[in-house]
Amino acid sequence: MKARVHVTLKNGVLDPQGKAIGHSLNRLGFPEVGDVRQGKFIELELDETDKAKAKARLDEMCRKLLANTVIENYSIELVG
Amino acid sequence: MKAAVLVFPGSNREGDVAQAIELVTGRKPQMVWHGDGDFEKTDLIVVPGGFSYGDYLRCGAMAALSPVMAEVKKRAAQGVPVLAICNGFQIVTEAGLLPGTLMRNAHLKFVCSDVHLKVETSQSLFTNRYQAGQVIRVPVAHAEGNYFADQDTLKRLEDRGQIAFRYCAPDGTVDGTGNPNGSIRNIAGVFNETKTVMGLMPHPENAVEPMFGGSDGKALFEGLVEALT
Numbered sequence: 001m002k003a004r005v006h007v008t009l010k011n012g013v014l015d016p017q018g019k020a021i022g023h024s025l026n027r028l029g030f031p032e033v034g035d036v037r038q039g040k041f042i043e044l045e046l047d048e049t050d051k052a053k054a055k056a057r058l059d060e061m062c063r064k065l066l067a068n069t070v071i072e073n074y075s076i077e078l079v080g
Numbered sequence: 081m082k083a084a085v086l087v088f089p090g091s092n093r094e095g096d097v098a099q100a101i102e103l104v105t106g107r108k109p110q111m112v113w114h115g116d117g118d119f120e121k122t123d124l125i126v127v128p129g130g131f132s133y134g135d136y137l138r139c140g141a142m143a144a145l146s147p148v149m150a151e152v153k154k155r156a157a158q159g160v161p162v163l164a165i166c167n168g169f170q171i172v173t174e175a176g177l178l179p180g181t182l183m184r185n186a187h188l189k190f191v192c193s194d195v196h197l198k199v200e201t202s203q204s205l206f207t208n209r210y211q212a213g214q215v216i217r218v219p220v221a222h223a224e225g226n227y228f229a230d231q232d233t234l235k236r237l238e239d240r241g242q243i244a245f246r247y248c249a250p251d252g253t254v255d256g257t258g259n260p261n262g263s264i265r266n267i268a269g270v271f272n273e274t275k276t277v278m279g280l281m282p283h284p285e286n287a288v289e290p291m292f293g294g295s296d297g298k299a300l301f302e303g304l305v306e307a308l309t
Contacts, residue, residue, distance in 0.1 A: 013183075014183075014228075014262070016184055016185070016186050016262070017184060017188065020188055064145070065137070065141060065142075065145065068138055068141070068174065068181055070173075070180065070181045070228070070229070070230075071181055071183065071228060
């Protein structure tokens, strides 16, 4: 099955890249854009059919490598 | 003092720090490749600067999981001193040897310049040749040096005297003007609880010869020699 992992900065952690993106969009004629937060999207192919098992393994992957839990949150989505 | 300097694919300051160590000890350190899970016992392990594994995913994230770092974690737990500079600092925070993390510089630019640092304590292997409150000048060169830790961690670090260096103005004032990257509370370097692991973003190894613009970093290496020989 396929999995999608989203890694985002925790609330309260300054995101200067998100800020820069927001400013650029404002300058480009999108004044409706307010706060912007940038994150990461990681797509993984898994050799696993059991959803619960896959989720547990992905959780471990996130904690060990994909996210830095000092500053980042992650969410896991299983597809197909 | 016998030292080991780790080398990852993408390290680029390992030669500089090896030279600084040779300058004060008269002997070349052992260079240890990232795939080596075992290496000769040494009095000091140095994790140098650079762009290990191309800084993929997050700076230091991949290197923190390399075979050599598994061994470094074991030895650090036994009390072997570890000096982690720049990318090395990023690697050891990712490896959990030091608290906090290094984020993208607040102004988003790579910063390459001399900075002033206030020495927070002389009570460590790494800073015993400095005076507490002394101001030194050393270079920085990084895009991700913005130290961050949550409030509880910061309080713990400060209560236990685990801050090694803070960015400051030339006169020692710790405020925004001397802060090159947005680091929280101007933190440039920290210790672990036992003060046997120190990580810092600036490069003391690039300030050991007056003809290259300053030698304020040399005392760090001299202090290590004194403590570990």
